[in-house]
Structure formats: C-alpha cells, structure tokens
Amino acid sequence: MRQSLVVANWKMNGSLASNQALLDAIKQGCQDVSHVQISICPPAVYLAQVSQLLTGSAISWGAQNVSHEAGGAFTGEIAVSMLAELQCRYVIIGHSERRSLYAESDQVVAEKFARVRNAGLIPILCVGETLSERESNQTEAVVLRQLDAVLASEGIAGFHQAVIAYEPVWAIGTGKTASREQAQAVHAVIRQHLAKQDAAVAEKIQILYGGSVKANNATELFAMPDIDGGLIGGASLQAQEFLAICKAAR
Numbered sequence: 001m002r003q004s005l006v007v008a009n010w011k012m013n014g015s016l017a018s019n020q021a022l023l024d025a026i027k028q029g030c031q032d033v034s035h036v037q038i039s040i041c042p043p044a045v046y047l048a049q050v051s052q053l054l055t056g057s058a059i060s061w062g063a064q065n066v067s068h069e070a071g072g073a074f075t076g077e078i079a080v081s082m083l084a085e086l087q088c089r090y091v092i093i094g095h096s097e098r099r100s101l102y103a104e105s106d107q108v109v110a111e112k113f114a115r116v117r118n119a120g121l122i123p124i125l126c127v128g129e130t131l132s133e134r135e136s137n138q139t140e141a142v143v144l145r146q147l148d149a150v151l152a153s154e155g156i157a158g159f160h161q162a163v164i165a166y167e168p169v170w171a172i173g174t175g176k177t178a179s180r181e182q183a184q185a186v187h188a189v190i191r192q193h194l195a196k197q198d199a200a201v202a203e204k205i206q207i208l209y210g211g212s213v214k215a216n217n218a219t220e221l222f223a224m225p226d227i228d229g230g231l232i233g234g235a236s237l238q239a240q241e242f243l244a245i246c247k248a249a250r
C-alpha cells in the first residue's frame with residue numbers, strides 16, 4: 001500500500017515573514033493528518049529558514065530545482081551537495097516551467113535526476129503534455145518520452161527511490177484541472193510502463209497529480225487508484241486550502 005504524499009511548490013513566492021506565518025499555520029493544522037506525507041518546496045533562498053522552522057515536525061522540505069553540475073564556476077546555480085547539507089528530502093526535477101521557460105531538455109532533466117539520486121535525495125520527476133499535444137493525441141507519447149529519457153540513463157533502478165508527478169501543462173496555474181478519469185488514465189500508463197521493467201518498483205512508486213488541485217477537487221482526484229497525492233502550486237500558499245488538500249489524500 002502506497003502512502004500518500006502532498007508536496008507544496010511555492011514557486012517564486014514568499015518572504016521571511018509570510019513563510020513563518022504559513023508554516024506556523026500548517027504545522028498547527030496538520031496534526032491530525034499523520035496518514036499523509038507532507039513536504040514543502042520553497043524558493044532556495046528560504047530553505048535554511050524552512051528547515052529551521054520544520055525541524056522536529058513530521059513535515060519534510062525540498063528544493064524546486066538543482067544544477068546538473070556537481071559544483072564550480074556556474075554562477076547562480078545551486079549544487080545538490082548544498083541541498084543535502086540543508087537536509088532536503090526531495091528535489092523537483094523537470095517542472096514544466098523549467099522545461100519551457102528555461103529550456104531544460106529531457107537530457108538535462110535526466111542528468112539532474114541522476115545528481116539528486118546519487119546524493120541520496122529523492123527526485124520528483126515532473127512529466128506532462130501541453131494542450132496542443134493533448135489535442136493531437138500525443139499525451140501518452142510525450143509523457144513516455146520524458147520518462148524514457150530518465151530510464152535510458154538511470155535504468156529502472158533509478159526509480160527505486162523516486163517520485164513522479166504527472167502535471168498536464170494546460171492545467172498548471174490555469175484553474176483547469178484534468179478530470180479524475182483523464183489523470184488516472186495517464187497515471188496508469190506511467191505505472192504500466194515502469195511495470196514492464198520491474199513490477200515491484202512500479203507498484204511502490206508514488207505518482208502525484210499536479211495542475212490546479214484545490215480543496216474542492218482533491219478528494220475525487222486522490223480517490224483514483226493510481227493517484228498517490230499531489231504537487232500543489234497556488235493552493236499551497238494558503239494554509240487552510242493546503243491543509244484541506246492534505247486531508248483529502250488517502
């Protein structure tokens with residue numbers, strides 16, 4: 001039985017004061033949601049603050065991105081060893097905003113995935129199709145291409161300690177959510193694809209759904225058999241909304 005995981009992706013939002021208020025409220029409100037793993041991914045500059053505020057709680061934290069290089073002359077980049085020092089548990093890899101706005105290729109995403117795993121952190125690999133790809137019936141091909149780029153370099157063993165987030169690009173930050181049937185269908189395709197190589201890995205891996213998840217649609221999405229929680233953007237910035245989403249997880 002897979003435990004549910006709900007991950008907050010704060011994107012480029014927050015301040016020292018608002019982070020503290022948000023985390024105080026989440027820590028207070030999550031005491032009766034021990035059946036769900038919760039993680040917070042703030043902007044990197046706030047990771048030290050967030051780690052301090054969450055140490056001793058059941059909530060973990062992670063990063064939204066990492067360099068594919070180990071370290072050195074890469075101005076503005078952050079090495080995975082630095083995230084490890086701050087006890088990050090997760091690193092979001094290949095978010096569609098990184099792929100589209102910062103031109104991250106499948107190859108770079110695969111390299112980042114490897115860096116994260118080799119450092120003992122858990123990658124959250126984001127995959128998902130654009131609206132035009134969905135409308136031209138390419139959803140499965142796109143998602144499997146993104147998955148295969150990592151499988152080709154890491155093998156199925158790379159997914160032993162990893163999380164996948166299916167995030168249809170057309171649903172991110174748009175208020176449009178995939179229906180539970182649409183989401184379940186893609187999650188099942190992902191799990192079946194992994195199962196062809198290793199049934200145990202496929203059965204164990206948490207596959208999250210992301211894309212305009214709110215308190216009012218989380219229950220039906222999380223009830224689907226292959227949806228193991230969510231990657232939450234906008235709604236993770238409001239404590240009560242985020243807590244309601246966490247409570248909706250199985």
Ligand code: PEP
Pocket residue numbers: 009167171172173174175210211212213231232233234235
């Ligand atoms: C995201 O950025 O990963 C995301 C799912 O955003 P939102 O929930 O705002 O659609």
